[in-house]
Amino acid sequence: MKKLLTTLLCLLALAPVPALSAPVLDGAAILQKVDRNLEPESYEMLRKLINIEPDGKKKEFVLYSVKKGRDKIVALFLAPQSDKGRATLRLGDNMWLYIPEVGKPMRITSLQSVTGGVFNNADILRIDYTAEYKVEAAAEEKDQYLLTLKAKTNEVAYDKLKMWVDRKALLPVTIECYAASGMLIKTLRFADIKDFGGGIKRPATIETDSPLYKDYKSVMLYANIKKRSFPDEVFSLNYLPRVEDLRK
Incomplete structure (x- = not known):
């Protein structure tokens, strides 16, 4: 019996220990948190957009957005x-521009730019990333997550995004935007994390450049x-001439 016990203990000692599998990253959950950390679901904000030309010339725009x-x-x-x-x-993939002198909203596209700079209409009128993209892959890189996002439809401005996310803050650091x-196409860089109050703490600056x-x-500041x-009526073509009333 003693000999049998000794043999069993030896066999157990030699048996390979099963490796603990690393937890699978939930990329979709990370992306949802990124969306909410960047912006509440319903909000108003003020932004300044600055276009900088190669000779240093600048053109600035101030936007009130809801x-x-x-x-x-x-x-x-x-x-x-x-x-x-x-x-x-912007309602989903559909976009319009209202010019008072014209008096009638005109269709615009996501790849056009109402400000004429590197930011296009999809950047300026950005909706939730989870509304436009699905997560193809998620990986860990030191203190960041790397999410690879694929557009859900052909109407989205970028076919694929590579998004580096700060693991602690769950906020984007860099996003590379690719064509099909x-x-x-361009790179977006997020910086200057600021506490805006009301539980909103996010980058106050986004810079972009493009090889194109x-x-x-x-x-964008x-x-x-x-x-x-x-109310839903604010997000309608008929309300565009009255958006200024929201600031009163």
């Missing part, structure tokens, strides 16, 4: 004077973000 849910957003131009009163509306061909626009750069609820 958003509801995952895919409804309106932006009103406050400056410069030449653009004051213009308003844009695999070509890099050599030596051009655009910057967030001055204010505040939770606020809006």
Whole structure:
């Protein structure tokens, strides 16, 4: 019996110990948290957009924006004077521009730019990433997550995104935007994390450049973000001439 016990103990000692499998990253859950950490589901905000040309010349725009849910957003131009009163509306993949002098909303596309810089309309009228993209892969890289996102439809401005996310803050650090061909269209860099109050703590600065626009750069500065609820009528073509009323 003693000999049998000794033999069993020896066999157990030699048996391989099963490796503990690493926990699988839930990329979809990470992306949802990124969306909510960047912005509440319903809010108003003030932003300044600055387009910088290769010779250093700058053009600035000030926008008042309101958003509801995952895919409804309106932006009103406050400056410069030449653009004051213009308003844009996005409902999912559909976008319009209202110009007071014209008096009728015009269709615009995600790859166009109402400000003429490196930021396109999809960047300026950004809806939740989870509304447009699904997570193809998620990986850990030191103090960051790397999410590979694939567009859900052909209407999305970028076919694929590579998003580096700060693991602690669950906020984007860098996003590379790619066309369906695999070509890099632009890079977005997030910086200057600021506490806006009301539980909103996010980057106050986004910079972008593109290999398609050599030596051009655009910057988006967030001055204010505040939770606020809006009725559905605000996000309609008929309301575009009255967006200014929301600031009163």
